Amino acid sequence: MSEFTLQTIIAGDSLQLSEVFASIAAHEGNATGQLRAQLANEIALSFTTSHLWDLQLQLPLQPLWQLLSNAISRDDEFFCNTQHPLRALLQALLTGCYWYPREGKPAQQFQDKYLSLVESCKTRLTITDEGSVDSASLQAAVQQYSDWLAGEDKRAAMLETRLCETELANLKQISAETRVIDLINKNLAGRPLPTDLHPLVSGTLKSELQYWAFNRTPEELIQLPLWKSWNRLLPALGELFSSDDAQVDDQFLYQQIPLVIAELERSSEHPVNHSQSYQQLIEQLSGYLMANIQKQALENSLFPALANSAGQSSSNTHVPYSLLKQTEQIHPGDWFIFFGENDECLRCKLALKNPEVDQLLLVDHTGRKVMIKSHKDFALCLSTGIARPLIAPDIQRLIENTLPSWIERANTSVQAQLLQQKQKAEQLVRALIAKQQAAAEVAAKARAEAEARMQQQLEARRAAARKAMAEARALADEQRRREAEQAAEAERLRIEQAEAEAAETLARRQMAQQAVSELQVGAWLEIQLENEKQRAKLSVIIASTNKYIFADQVGRKLAEYTRDQLQEQVAQEQIKILRNGDNFEDQLAKVIRGLRRDLS
Incomplete structure (x- = not known):
């Protein structure tokens, strides 16, 4: 007999579920009807947990659970068929767990x-009278309600979408303002500051930083030079001015104020939104710092903490990181229940959670706005129990979590029967084994003798193989030695050939250098131009640039080379020197003889 399995039952095998009840009844001595009623009660009780329904719905629902339990206990198909009418009814009833009394027609x-x-x-x-419920009329009633609810859900989704689009810009503004106020309050709230600077900080500085916090993502903002600058300036400003109760050490002022003024001047070089008002802030703040270091009398007062927008927690409220981490696990579409005074419960869905905005928008089941919470406020609500997740029971998961214990009980009953059968079978097997054991011992002795002979033969073969391997390794070593000697000889010949070629190249270059050095104007050379050899006469040598200019027999310029280029081509035999030409004295003598002939 195979075991009962959850997957088989929930896939539609109601007969196996009937066998589960029968197996438990046979083993434990209970009636199958009683077992079915117990299982149905377990399912029904899951829908009566505290705070799952509003009080105005809880009371009308109470008589319904027993009726549902009775109907489920009479129909095993409820556990096997996801489209069962009773499941559809439960699914429709679960829509009420998101409702709470609120003004308005919806x-x-x-x-x-x-x-x-x-x-x-x-x-x-x-x-x-037939022992079942009127499934047809029940399905009609549920379908009528579901059709109406589908239209309402569609309208709620449209309203929620428009609300999210409207609130996003507002939430971003609130988030930017909160971030700036937290920064200022953290460093200046309750600290002495010149009274005339209070409106500049709460006005000009707050407005400027808020502009950048609004137009930058959190990752971009912390890299913004202006934001970095004020993160350094604000902690220092909170420690530089004295009050009646506390005086700042002079040495500390002389050390810190020049650094702060220099940082202020650098901050004015960064891009700002309102340059004129920001420059006025820098100038007045620098002026008060100079007056402070010069020991001029200043009217200082404690800077009041800037107020957060409505619904925002104080920056002084410390929330552990572990609690803030909880808000990272929530997603749009998650439902929560908030507990207020006088047992008031608000059932809200998270509609908007934008990574760029530290705000959460919550709506009711009709898509209307209920509240806005920061991540910090929401974490506090979760930690104090003011809010908790509202998780409606999943019918399929509830069945999958409830049936395993019953299946285990049934499998235990089956295993008890199998154990008895197994014990009887084991007695028969032991008798058979006793008969076979003697024969097995004889066969084992024969196998041992055969294995000993085979082992001796195997050892002999291994010894022969080891000898052959040793001879093969010796031959391989000799072969490698010969190959190494041949490689060394080849390398020696290659090196000698390379040295000879290098010596030949060096000699050719030296001869080319000497030949070029001996060239005189009038020398004739054979040069390669456009794949054609031509005779060219050295017409000019420009010593300052080491250039050699060649012409043809009628004096037209053919080519021009530097000394290095000419030496290289002569060395490579691309240019051949036919005649070196006359030196200067010989050429001068030829000119004089020509002049004399002309005079005579």
Whole structure:
């Protein structure tokens, strides 16, 4: 007999579930009807947990759970068929866990429709004479409610979408303001500061920093030069001015004020939104710092903490990181219940959670706005129990979590029967084993003798193999030695050839250098131009640039080379020297002889 499995039952095998009840009943001595009623009660009780329903719905629902339990206990298909009418009814009833009393027509209309469904289902869940419920009329009532609710949900989704689009800019503004106020309050609230500077800090500075906090993502903002600068300036400003109760050490002022003034001047070089008002802030602040270091009398007063926007917590409220981490696990679409005074419960859905905005927008089941919370406020609500997740029971998961214990009980009963059968079988097996054991011992002795002979043969073969391997390694070593000697000889010949070629190249270059050095104007050379050899005469040598200019027989310029280029091509035999030409004295003599001939 195979074991009962959860997957088989929830896949549609109601017969196996009946066998589960039968197996438990046979082993534990209970009636199957009683077992079915116990399981149905477990399912029904899951829908009666505290705070799952508003009080105005909880009381009308109480009589319905027993009726549902009775109907479930008479129909095993409830556990096997996801489309079962009773499941559809439960799914429809679960929509009420998101409702709470609120002014307005949508909330009142939902309550009326929901209670009408509850009352009609009470009548239809009454067991008929045939021992079942009127499934057809029950399905019709549930379908009518579901059709109406689908239209309401569609309108709620549209309203929620428009609300999110409207609130996003406002939430971003609130987040930027809160970030700036937290920064200023953290460093200046309750610290002495010149009274005339109070409106500049709470006005000009707050406005300027808030502009950048609004137009930059949190990651971009912390890298912004102006933001970095004021993160350094504000802690220092909170420690530089004296009050009646506390005086600042002069040495500390002489050390810190020049650094702060220099940082202020650097901050004015960064891009700002309102340059004129920001420059005025820098100038007045620098002036007060200079007056302070010069010991001039200043009217100082404690800087009052800037107020956060409505609904925002104080920056002095410390929330552990572990609590803030909880808000990272929530997502739009998650439902929460908030507990107020006088047992008031608000059931809200998270509609908007934008990474760039430290705010959470919560709406009711109709898509209307309920509240806005910062991550810090929301974490505090969760930690203090003011808010908790509202998780409606998942019917399929509830069945999958409830049935395993019953399946385990059934499998235990089956295993007990199998154990008895196993014990009888083991007695037969032991008798058979006793008979076979003697024969096995004889066979084992014969196998041992055969294995000994095979082991001797194997050892002999291994010895022969080891000898052959040793001879093979010796031959391989000799072969490698010969190859190494041949490689060394080849390398020696290659090096000698390379040295000879290098010596030949050096000699050719030296001869080319000497030949070029001996060239005189009038020398004739054979040069390669456009893949054609031509005779060229050295017409000019420009000593300052080491250039050699060649012409043809009628004096037209053919080529021009530097000394290095000419030496290289002569060395490579691309240019051939036909005649070196005359030196200066010989050429001068030729000119003089020519002049004399002309005079005579």
